[in-house]
Amino acid sequence: MHIPLDRHSVIPLYLQIEETLRCAILDGSLKEGDKLPSTRMLAAELAVSRLTVENAYGELAAKGFLQARRGSGAYVCHPYAPPAPPAAEQTALFPVDPFTTGASRLDGQADSPLPPDVINFAAGVGNPRIFPQEAFRKVMHSVLRRHAEEAFHYGDYCGYYPLRDTLARILSLQGIPARPEQILITNGSQQALSLVSHTLLRPGDTVLVEEPTYAEALTLFELQGVRTVPIPCDADGLCVDALPALLAAHRPALIYTIPNFHNPTGRCLSEPRRRQLVKLAEAAGVTLLEDDFVGDLRYQGAALPSLRSLAAGGGVIYVGTFSKMLMPSIRIGYLVADAALYPRLAQRKHLDSFTTSSLLQRSLDAFVTVGSYQRQLQRACRLYRQLRDVAADALARHLPPGCRVELPEGGLFLWVQLPPDIPVSRLMPLAWQQNVTFARGACFYRNNPQAEFTLRLNFSAQTPERTVIGIERLARAMTLCRAQTAERATLINPE
Amino acid sequence: MHIPLDRHSVIPLYLQIEETLRCAILDGSLKEGDKLPSTRMLAAELAVSRLTVENAYGELAAKGFLQARRGSGAYVCHPYAPPAPPAAEQTALFPVDPFTTGASRLDGQADSPLPPDVINFAAGVGNPRIFPQEAFRKVMHSVLRRHAEEAFHYGDYCGYYPLRDTLARILSLQGIPARPEQILITNGSQQALSLVSHTLLRPGDTVLVEEPTYAEALTLFELQGVRTVPIPCDADGLCVDALPALLAAHRPALIYTIPNFHNPTGRCLSEPRRRQLVKLAEAAGVTLLEDDFVGDLRYQGAALPSLRSLAAGGGVIYVGTFSKMLMPSIRIGYLVADAALYPRLAQRKHLDSFTTSSLLQRSLDAFVTVGSYQRQLQRACRLYRQLRDVAADALARHLPPGCRVELPEGGLFLWVQLPPDIPVSRLMPLAWQQNVTFARGACFYRNNPQAEFTLRLNFSAQTPERTVIGIERLARAMTLCRAQTAERATLINPE
Ligand SMILES: Cc1ncc(COP(=O)(O)O)c(C=O)c1O
Ligand SMILES: Cc1ncc(COP(=O)(O)O)c(C=O)c1O
Numbered sequence: 001m002h003i004p005l006d007r008h009s010v011i012p013l014y015l016q017i018e019e020t021l022r023c024a025i026l027d028g029s030l031k032e033g034d035k036l037p038s039t040r041m042l043a044a045e046l047a048v049s050r051l052t053v054e055n056a057y058g059e060l061a062a063k064g065f066l067q068a069r070r071g072s073g074a075y076v077c078h079p080y081a082p083p084a085p086p087a088a089e090q091t092a093l094f095p096v097d098p099f100t101t102g103a104s105r106l107d108g109q110a111d112s113p114l115p116p117d118v119i120n121f122a123a124g125v126g127n128p129r130i131f132p133q134e135a136f137r138k139v140m141h142s143v144l145r146r147h148a149e150e151a152f153h154y155g156d157y158c159g160y161y162p163l164r165d166t167l168a169r170i171l172s173l174q175g176i177p178a179r180p181e182q183i184l185i186t187n188g189s190q191q192a193l194s195l196v197s198h199t200l201l202r203p204g205d206t207v208l209v210e211e212p213t214y215a216e217a218l219t220l221f222e223l224q225g226v227r228t229v230p231i232p233c234d235a236d237g238l239c240v241d242a243l244p245a246l247l248a249a250h251r252p253a254l255i256y257t258i259p260n261f262h263n264p265t266g267r268c269l270s271e272p273r274r275r276q277l278v279k280l281a282e283a284a285g286v287t288l289l290e291d292d293f294v295g296d297l298r299y300q301g302a303a304l305p306s307l308r309s310l311a312a313g314g315g316v317i318y319v320g321t322f323s324k325m326l327m328p329s330i331r332i333g334y335l336v337a338d339a340a341l342y343p344r345l346a347q348r349k350h351l352d353s354f355t356t357s358s359l360l361q362r363s364l365d366a367f368v369t370v371g372s373y374q375r376q377l378q379r380a381c382r383l384y385r386q387l388r389d390v391a392a393d394a395l396a397r398h399l400p401p402g403c404r405v406e407l408p409e410g411g412l413f414l415w416v417q418l419p420p421d422i423p424v425s426r427l428m429p430l431a432w433q434q435n436v437t438f439a440r441g442a443c444f445y446r447n448n449p450q451a452e453f454t455l456r457l458n459f460s461a462q463t464p465e466r467t468v469i470g471i472e473r474l475a476r477a478m479t480l481c482r483a484q485t486a487e488r489a490t491l492i493n494p495e
Numbered sequence: 496m497h498i499p500l501d502r503h504s505v506i507p508l509y510l511q512i513e514e515t516l517r518c519a520i521l522d523g524s525l526k527e528g529d530k531l532p533s534t535r536m537l538a539a540e541l542a543v544s545r546l547t548v549e550n551a552y553g554e555l556a557a558k559g560f561l562q563a564r565r566g567s568g569a570y571v572c573h574p575y576a577p578p579a580p581p582a583a584e585q586t587a588l589f590p591v592d593p594f595t596t597g598a599s600r601l602d603g604q605a606d607s608p609l610p611p612d613v614i615n616f617a618a619g620v621g622n623p624r625i626f627p628q629e630a631f632r633k634v635m636h637s638v639l640r641r642h643a644e645e646a647f648h649y650g651d652y653c654g655y656y657p658l659r660d661t662l663a664r665i666l667s668l669q670g671i672p673a674r675p676e677q678i679l680i681t682n683g684s685q686q687a688l689s690l691v692s693h694t695l696l697r698p699g700d701t702v703l704v705e706e707p708t709y710a711e712a713l714t715l716f717e718l719q720g721v722r723t724v725p726i727p728c729d730a731d732g733l734c735v736d737a738l739p740a741l742l743a744a745h746r747p748a749l750i751y752t753i754p755n756f757h758n759p760t761g762r763c764l765s766e767p768r769r770r771q772l773v774k775l776a777e778a779a780g781v782t783l784l785e786d787d788f789v790g791d792l793r794y795q796g797a798a799l800p801s802l803r804s805l806a807a808g809g810g811v812i813y814v815g816t817f818s819k820m821l822m823p824s825i826r827i828g829y830l831v832a833d834a835a836l837y838p839r840l841a842q843r844k845h846l847d848s849f850t851t852s853s854l855l856q857r858s859l860d861a862f863v864t865v866g867s868y869q870r871q872l873q874r875a876c877r878l879y880r881q882l883r884d885v886a887a888d889a890l891a892r893h894l895p896p897g898c899r900v901e902l903p904e905g906g907l908f909l910w911v912q913l914p915p916d917i918p919v920s921r922l923m924p925l926a927w928q929q930n931v932t933f934a935r936g937a938c939f940y941r942n943n944p945q946a947e948f949t950l951r952l953n954f955s956a957q958t959p960e961r962t963v964i965g966i967e968r969l970a971r972a973m974t975l976c977r978a979q980t981a982e983r984a985t986l987i988n989p990e
Contacts (some may be wrong), residue, residue: 194847
């Protein structure tokens, strides 16, 4: 079996090895009970240290894909029934997309199809079942009928003007003053983050980020050689009291924050903290990058003012997306920036990939303008609110004592804090065995022992019934994990 | 009038000023005969040097937008009837998209709509009238019917697997060995170039490029702080004989080349040179970036082997796109790379903007698979071949003596070399006055006096009738330009 290694990657070698082996297990090329090469042998073959291979095996074991039998070596485990064997041409020299997951920091299965038995709370998007397929098909159809010629052109580099105009109106209604000329349409908000990062930051610069935070933002900064420094957070969002010292010590070039229904914690930054944050950033002359990825998905409570609306001086770049509120593959996000930064961001957008598909932009604009977007949002909020409540209720009834769950006022995610006897790395394989999965907290931290006692649940993605069953399974895995811990303790300290 | 300046931009200040003023003239906010502020006043207002404003005015004058009256100042000229006045909300604090054109290096009108009187030979794309709107609408419709749920998902980060598989087959048929796992789908080939540039190059690195070459590649490299060093070119493409010295002197990290129907010259790199280029690059351990943006649009002669097919060692990254052969706004391009580079490129793609719209990818795959792409290509080749011949014939009949035109075997562009008495900067305003425009050679050069005597004509974009009329107009402008030169000469050296 060939294990490709990229020695220049920011992904550690042990994770690359882990990934390749896990894919091979998942696609059936490594089978239940297969013996893996010894760490010594594999290390020699790959020209890496033995520790690297040991770490890879450790990671696989943590996820439940490998069992070490004392004195005999490491054996493949299937945490669940393997999917159908892949077509012949897919068993290529290296597995299809091993990097997907390394890059995404998630556990390789977040957004990819899982066997139907597995209840997946790990995804980062809303419920595909309510994507407005029919309505969107209709607008697209009519755009193609009426504007095919223009819709197939490159179009305006900054984005389809009527769409920017529509967005400007919507944002202004929400108290975020924006003119179409300040709006840049991007290929999803990930591109907006990337444009900001590449335009404003150089290698060696520092960005202050919430801890935990959005995994792909962390990796984006790291890949560019930018240092990320964590801001401590609590239930009201990032602790602004910690900021003055951080600003003084690190002189950051940027503060990246997700003030609404944070990924992964679901928390909102409180209004007083918003005001203070803007004031501190302005005083320090630091640009704020406000990532509002699910801002419109609010199920209760009053909307909070955006940072951009609070900043008189225009030191805030606001980023939004239709991926979560509508559907991901439309790949339309946007940023709002002032004249001082906009031209540089627009130029970089242009050189990065030219325009965003004008066909999709025109369709989205038609969809928003005729009110379908508003209706879709209402549907989504109704459903997700129900799912949040179902999940919260099931969690309250089933989770073993000692777990802490916060109820978010909107968004997609529930954040669970685990007690010391349920470490997530031991919970994970047990959860897989119960046919349920989630996102490990570790994906969202740089390097913090706390991560071992946190996990993120996407409560929006299943039916209510499956949500309850999934949480029951999770609770069972937790109880098993706790029992294991107790058993170990007894082994170590027999009474 | 507010003129925004970005002092960090790679676009020189004088061009930013020129751009804003030109937009104001084009959108009617500055009118025929309006007097511009004196260079001294404007320089003071903008806090720039007077020379900067003088350069901006010079540039405007060169394009025919300004007339200097001795002792009285600078006055606005309209090279053609101004378009309808813009809607109120578009007269914003700064004009809509002034940067579009600065970034594109083109003359601000290349891909944007012009008044219908103007015959536009400046565009970079094929003929919108033959974009297969109806056929594409149909596949899209059926994809939305049958696969809406999956089509609206993020999908695979490296690209929709069946599309990669289809591409691998097509490329292999063309003698370019490729497996789906080596193909990365990108948001147009511009993103492929950008991914390669950001993955392989650091500021201060050197890239060897043809001179002239694709404008946006030059700007992309420059923006990243990468030095571009020109390779001299002739009718057979880049002069490989010059390479050993350039490789030794500059130790480049990359060679960027467009071997087929080059942009802007339309030339092909000859087969012996291809072999030699690959050999030299391999010997020097330099990666080749092969941009094959219109490779399939061949109207005569035998296909030449791609560089990637000639390189045994995999040191070539091959880049393709559907923008020119199909239509631009589908925004799908791709690159082919080996395992040594692929994971890093894929990771960067992921962090740059996640996936490329799976809806568009699935539609494209359906379009290609059912044979519609092949039919579209045949239609395009038939039409473009005819248009090329019409253009070549009209050029031969009408251009004044001393112009040199090369007949390309495919692609979109004709390259015209002008005699010394027809400098392009004086031809341009005369051409505007005749209601015809083209891309100035200067867009494709870094800094070379030769540029002043070259221009690019896109022969594919008009009807045959308009092509002939456009060339007649161009010829008239040339004759006028020549007469002007002669007149000046007489004024300076009266006989
Ligand atoms: C916090 C946050 N920001 C931005 C994004 C980027 O999403 P997209 O590029 O689809 O807009 C995501 C996606 O998961 C996210 O969670
Ligand atoms: C030589 C060349 N390469 C690449 C591109 C990028 O086009 P796209 O991103 O639409 O594939 C162009 C577009 O003009 C081009 O001329």
